[in-house]
Amino acid sequence: MSRKIYVEQVTRTPVEEQQIELVERKGVGHPDSLADGMADAISRELCRAYMKEFGVVLHHNTDQVEVVGGKAEVDFGRGEVVKPIYVLLSGRATMIAGDRVVPVHRIAMKAARDYLSRTLRNINVEGDVILDSRIGQGSTDLIDVFTRSKEMPLANDTSFGVGFAPLSDVERLCYTVERELNSDAFKERYPESGEDIKVMGLREGDRIVLTISVAMIARKVPDIDHYISVVDDIKEEVERIASGITEREVEVNLNTGDDYERKAVYLTATGTSAEMGDDGSVGRGNRVNGLITPNRHMSMEAAAGKNPVNHVGKIYNLLAPRIAQQVAEEVAGVKEVYVRLLSQIGRPIDQPRAASVQLILEEGTSLSSIQQDVHSIVDENLANIRRITELFIKGELTTF
Amino acid sequence: MSRKIYVEQVTRTPVEEQQIELVERKGVGHPDSLADGMADAISRELCRAYMKEFGVVLHHNTDQVEVVGGKAEVDFGRGEVVKPIYVLLSGRATMIAGDRVVPVHRIAMKAARDYLSRTLRNINVEGDVILDSRIGQGSTDLIDVFTRSKEMPLANDTSFGVGFAPLSDVERLCYTVERELNSDAFKERYPESGEDIKVMGLREGDRIVLTISVAMIARKVPDIDHYISVVDDIKEEVERIASGITEREVEVNLNTGDDYERKAVYLTATGTSAEMGDDGSVGRGNRVNGLITPNRHMSMEAAAGKNPVNHVGKIYNLLAPRIAQQVAEEVAGVKEVYVRLLSQIGRPIDQPRAASVQLILEEGTSLSSIQQDVHSIVDENLANIRRITELFIKGELTTF
Amino acid sequence: MSRKIYVEQVTRTPVEEQQIELVERKGVGHPDSLADGMADAISRELCRAYMKEFGVVLHHNTDQVEVVGGKAEVDFGRGEVVKPIYVLLSGRATMIAGDRVVPVHRIAMKAARDYLSRTLRNINVEGDVILDSRIGQGSTDLIDVFTRSKEMPLANDTSFGVGFAPLSDVERLCYTVERELNSDAFKERYPESGEDIKVMGLREGDRIVLTISVAMIARKVPDIDHYISVVDDIKEEVERIASGITEREVEVNLNTGDDYERKAVYLTATGTSAEMGDDGSVGRGNRVNGLITPNRHMSMEAAAGKNPVNHVGKIYNLLAPRIAQQVAEEVAGVKEVYVRLLSQIGRPIDQPRAASVQLILEEGTSLSSIQQDVHSIVDENLANIRRITELFIKGELTTF
């Protein structure tokens, strides 16, 4: 059956040419990102356990993780979590299949705990976090769907995924700055910086303002002078990073809420604001491409934690940006490309109800001259859609 | 100080002229909507309590409600929740101000409970729901901001709100169908229908397909024949509603997952899928205009539960669509209007960092001829921004 | 099969003749008693529901209720619970029998809620209490035991019950004073007094000291003078009650922790110390006869919440004091009587492994002259043991 692939040209002022552009990236230590990350880690580990035990991935959706902020006492040179962060895992997963039992809670709790330890360099998960699990047993009817492993899975829902390419200057800036500031190399140089980093980029015409907040590790900041010098250094680092990404003028603001006079600055014990009352939950942070982009189409779908086998809300949102990127890179004359994949419940996932590609073309490029190339890229990606599942399980794709 | 208002014309294929359009509305009984609804009910009641006690609204953000699905046993003619839905309230609120105490948990729990009772006609909140509260004490520093009631509040964050107008056919269809099906009048005629109604609209060219799911109340459906007849009747009702909204061809699918052969149909005890394992949380459902619209710009902001005084993530998302609608209604020659309001932390909320209006104009209309009118509408709405706070507290605005 | 009933005479200094005697009664509003009361209310309502649905009582043991103290803000004239009391229901109960479903959580939560409302006149259960349920499904193997309703149930465990009679002066004093102070008549006269009343009686020789604490209702106590006058009045009431019970000298101390100077007195919003951080759990308070009596034999068994059909830890502890009392009342020459009933798992409950009666006789009474009478009382009570089950379900027996 040939796939329903629509390639159309649209007129639209490209984002880079719009006067105002706004982009945001919540770093991996932000409470919403922590929720996403735990949800995905749980799904990934469940996949692996199911594969090992049954040869196939069984039904699960662990796309509900709630992070309830705790309470910390911090001061220059010291920080303690006095009321732990409370993390509630929920969602569904197959716990019993035939006469075999899958220790879902154990896997989930271990995955969440490991994820937090790995992500937050300064947390003591055992003491600073209460990990509760109310994950339920998946509906048994749904097991069938999964055990016929050779066949193409059927879409679990009527849903859609979106993606676009290429990234604008501000988008690349927000993404890259956070990734750099949370890299191991950077943390070695600036152990004072925690992982709860938020980067907001605003472009007005050709002027970009980056507003960044970085949670500092109180224990490693002995006094206000030290704090100020670290903030200044990080600012310079960001300016350096920015100059490698865009030629536009970039203004960097860091921890603008600080009040040096009153010594009221952004100190944490663990590197995440979740310790001080900030809550987080799955699906409220970055989209699958790692960004929040109100100038672009977005899906509201919370991809993190959903199973990567038949949950189109996850798979299509992972696939669409990849298709868009490939089109942008491989097809000449494309200024911007927007991809939407629409599923229909019960159809094979490689057969979306509609795969829509909207192209903004460069002057001089005609739709007809490239339509076939774009079509092929979409078709091929859909044919190989199960590769998304594999890559996710391998840990090579992220959803936030 | 004059406001930073940008009015620009953009070229863009209007949504109604795009080939494919997708819209979704989660009904008030959907677990995500229940979470949103409780969050807003709590904020509203806290506002009222603070006003009564202090004359001003104190700091709070109760934008975290997690609904963990329960377990129900249903069959034709009967239904029981055997494992209650678990609802976790979190977020922050001022509990002690000066020497006066605000019973935040009591207010929040009552508000959540009342909201559920009011919204789900067939639930027994006391027995079917476990209501837990981990709401924390708000940061005391933040109290100051709120007590200077005469002045314009300062934005709590750097954030933004978006809105657009007018609604497309599919958007109006999705919204109206759910509102009708959940109206008192409809429920009187169809007591078999629960409030967890999901409407998904897909337009391909001029053909619209509405895919609707309606949770039925098992107790009121004695057998499969009764079920089928109710489904058929509701389908007809929807077709009737649709014909009053659009002239396009509309196909209606209802509860397509049903299998009449095996008598596996969509029955519930309470009218919401939360009873059977579906989870929900704030900010994962409808946007402030009641819709999910991947063809449009959207904010990721979870508006529900945020305080309506200085939380721009709420206020600007409530205000932007109102501005858009007023422009679309009052200014001739506007095909589509997109409004974005950008805040800057610490600035008065009536002084956004940027208020951006993008217009798609009808042929023959020039930007210059209407620019001033649009500017005035934006300016006036910003000047009266505190009206949003009032309307929300009065219960005249919804966020989902 | 004749029952194994042992009647022996023991020499022992009767309690009334011992130099020092200590007795305690925790009133119905004490956190431990609240836990016991909810546990029993739940068991009672489950019994009724099972009877109604199946004609027999199905397996359950809801003998685990944990009360985690909240936080309240009180002052003369006003009181608010600012952090609710958290109540965790656990234990086991049959939720599904055949194809019929019992809404165990609903029944349990309603029973607990109703019990609290009924017991604490000044609580607002909906706002002041978070009620959580982690009750589990009972082991299905155990269902069999219960459905053979005509036959004598088999003991669920190897356990025992104890009882004694008659009560000493101090025992009657402690019991009666609390019952009076928590009576409706008293509360009408002293609405200032809450239900968390603890009575400790110490007898040294012929001198009795009652140390009583009474939680006062802050809202009803406008100032320190009012407080002092209520304390004085209640003290007088207790003295009056005491003079009707014993001829010994009785000293009454009330709320001895108060410090009038600093106005630090025992005020509460709800009438129970659970609001201010005092926790409670099942089985840590009064024994089945309503008292804690270190001068006597006691069972450690937590009777509250256990099923009244085959749980000997409940039934034997309810029956033993009744047998003792009957012996003390009907058999002349008995100074003190101690009854112990020993079960053996799997034996019919009317056939204990051993029913032991220890008698302290008055001078001049010989064991042989009364042995048969005592034996008959025991035998008859065992033959009618199922009456205990009935009376409990009817609400005519308490366990604390």
Next chain:
Amino acid sequence: MSRKIYVEQVTRTPVEEQQIELVERKGVGHPDSLADGMADAISRELCRAYMKEFGVVLHHNTDQVEVVGGKAEVDFGRGEVVKPIYVLLSGRATMIAGDRVVPVHRIAMKAARDYLSRTLRNINVEGDVILDSRIGQGSTDLIDVFTRSKEMPLANDTSFGVGFAPLSDVERLCYTVERELNSDAFKERYPESGEDIKVMGLREGDRIVLTISVAMIARKVPDIDHYISVVDDIKEEVERIASGITEREVEVNLNTGDDYERKAVYLTATGTSAEMGDDGSVGRGNRVNGLITPNRHMSMEAAAGKNPVNHVGKIYNLLAPRIAQQVAEEVAGVKEVYVRLLSQIGRPIDQPRAASVQLILEEGTSLSSIQQDVHSIVDENLANIRRITELFIKGELTTF
């Protein structure tokens, strides 16, 4: 001030001469013992942390731990916890003193986790247990009491402790058998045996029946034959132990609920019945001497988790049996000795309101001849009462 010490002779049939005697010991893996053990571990670690930070022990009572049973799937050769055991820590502890912060939750959670790991050789605490903490901040008023470290602490309550000596045959049997069966040496020989061991001893005349249940580790029991052979071996071991303790005839019953025919035997994944729905809480198991002895006076006090500085419910219950034992060992002519220590709130703990010693003397011994010796032992022990606190913190005293 001279201490109020009463030494009296009582007539009472000594326990060994009574016809029927019942004793129980819940092993360290029993859910109630686990609750006690965690409570004490938490108190002990808090003491150490307070000492280290402040030089004195600050106020705390962590005597509320609730163990809610999970769900496990076991069969010969394999066992998995599919629903984790849920452990709720509550109680109170000082979290902030002056400007210093004590990470109470972290300490408590670590102590509980370590205790479980140490006690249950086959549990995976991270995956099989959900550890939740609702420990509250202790009343700040109480901090004063503790910081005056040089002085004798004042009793926190009007309460009492009891103790007796010597142990009877059955008492020593129950205690010793469990201790042996849970020793490292035994576990090395019988890795199939878990720690949830319950020993119930019944003496009728000179015949003793020990009824023992031992949770077996499913993973280490490949089949029913292996199971049977282990049960037989353990039975023999117990008989051997018993013969070294008493000359009376001892019958040993082990896991009498097993049904070999149906292969329904006592298998567990973790070695505790808490994994299969059995709940536990503090204070419902063994008394401070490690036994439940309905033939003896007992305190209802839950000693575990209470602070060892001024909580007489703990200290007096630890001290009383030590005094009794010393009297029994050092004073000739004493058959049985019962000690009760009565506190009075606000009095120094070395000055009980009454220290009562009841003696059952051997024929030929007169009270007057030994009264002074007994008095001295009591007096000296009271003078050195703070030694109890030290020993507890060192980990040399247990309360269950």
